[in-house]
Amino acid sequence: QVQLVESGGGVVQPGRSLRLSCAASGFAFSRYAMHWVRQSPGKGLEWVTLTSYDESDRQYADSVKGRFTISRDNVKNTLFLEMNSLTTEDTAVYYCARDGDYCTSGRCYLDHWGQGTPVTVSS
Amino acid sequence: EIVLTQSPATLSLSPGDRATLSCRASQSVANYLAWYQQKPGQAPRLLIYGASNRATGVPARFSGSGSGTDFTLTISSLEPEDFAVYFCQQRSSSWTFGQGTKVEI
Numbered sequence: 001q002v003q004l005v006e007s008g009g010g011v012v013q014p015g016r017s018l019r020l021s022c023a024a025s026g027f028a029f030s031r032y033a034m035h036w037v038r039q040s041p042g043k044g045l046e047w048v049t050l051t052s053y054d055e056s057d058r059q060y061a062d063s064v065k066g067r068f069t070i071s072r073d074n075v076k077n078t079l080f081l082e083m084n085s086l087t088t089e090d091t092a093v094y095y096c097a098r099d100g101d102y103c104t105s106g107r108c109y110l111d112h113w114g115q116g117t118p119v120t121v122s123s
Numbered sequence: 124e125i126v127l128t129q130s131p132a133t134l135s136l137s138p139g140d141r142a143t144l145s146c147r148a149s150q151s152v153a154n155y156l157a158w159y160q161q162k163p164g165q166a167p168r169l170l171i172y173g174a175s176n177r178a179t180g181v182p183a184r185f186s187g188s189g190s191g192t193d194f195t196l197t198i199s200s201l202e203p204e205d206f207a208v209y210f211c212q213q214r215s216s217s218w219t220f221g222q223g224t225k226v227e228i
Contacts, residue, residue: 035218045159045167045210047218059217062124095166102157104173107214109157111178113166 002026002112004096009117014087022079022096022114030074033057033099035110036081038092038119046092049081050099063089086121093118125149127211127221134226142198144224146211151191155215158187158196161223162207170209171196201226 008020022034036048049060049070058070069082079096093116100111126149136142146156154174159167169178171187174194184199198205206228211221 037220044222045212045220047220050218061217097166100169102169102172102176102178104154104176107155109169109172109212109214110159110167111169113168115166 002098004098004112004114006094006096006114006117009094009119011120011122012086013123014121016086017082017084018086018119020081020083020094020096020117020119022081024077024079024096024098027098027112029072029077030054033108034070034072034079035097035099036068036070036079037095037097037110037113038090039095039116040092048094051079083119086119088121091119091121125152125213125216125219127213127219129209129211129221129224131224132222134224135228136201136226137228138201138203140201142196142201142205142226144196144198144209144226146189146194146196146221148192148194148213148215152213152215154190155213156187156189156194157212157214158185159210159212160205160207161210167210198226 003025005023051070067085071080095116097110098112099108102109128147130145156174158171161167175187208223
């Protein structure tokens with residue numbers, strides 16, 4: 001079955017960097033676009049970034065543009081999120097999610113999610 | 124950016140009750156809307172996509188309706204496992220989520 005397992009979260013000081021990973025299994029990873037979505041403590045969900053299956057299309061939320069970079073390794077079936085210049089506003093649980101098989105008019109929805117990895121930005 | 128506003132913030136109901144959750148978009152999203160369920164400590168689960176289509180394995184008591192700017196998620200008869208937080212999400216322009224509705228006992 002589809003599995004997404006995030007790792008790399010932790011406590012980091014403001015201004016520092018962190019790299020998250022998401023190991024995918026149980027499906028043809030190289031055929032799917034993938035997202036990162038975050039959830040701040042006690043708050044709602046915020047879409048962060050998307051990469052197409054081949055990285056030709058990468059999109060970012062305004063809140064992270066220029067600081068975060070999404071990438072993927074289709075040989076190792078792994079998704080990455082490089083986060084630089086972190087601020088306390090970036091504190092959240094970070095989920096990777098598949099842009100999945102449920103689509104309408106070519107627009108697809110997030111059908112599988114990992115369990116998330118927590119990131120705390122604090123001095 | 125398209126803003127999604129969910130109401131109410133909290134819905135206090137009993138098992139067997141009918142739940143009606145609302146999601147309003149700041150501009151038309153056509154039918155590019157999904158609903159997710161999230162339980163404590165778990166990742167969100169896709170329930171409804173394209174405003175009214177159930178994902179595989181989602182019980183028939185869950186239904187979605189609406190188009191344009193006004194959408195509704197209805198749970199016809201609440202089961203104990205349905206008490207959770209529900210988020211709407213639009214896919215018309217980029218991706219945004221509503222702030223969630225908590226369905227509590």
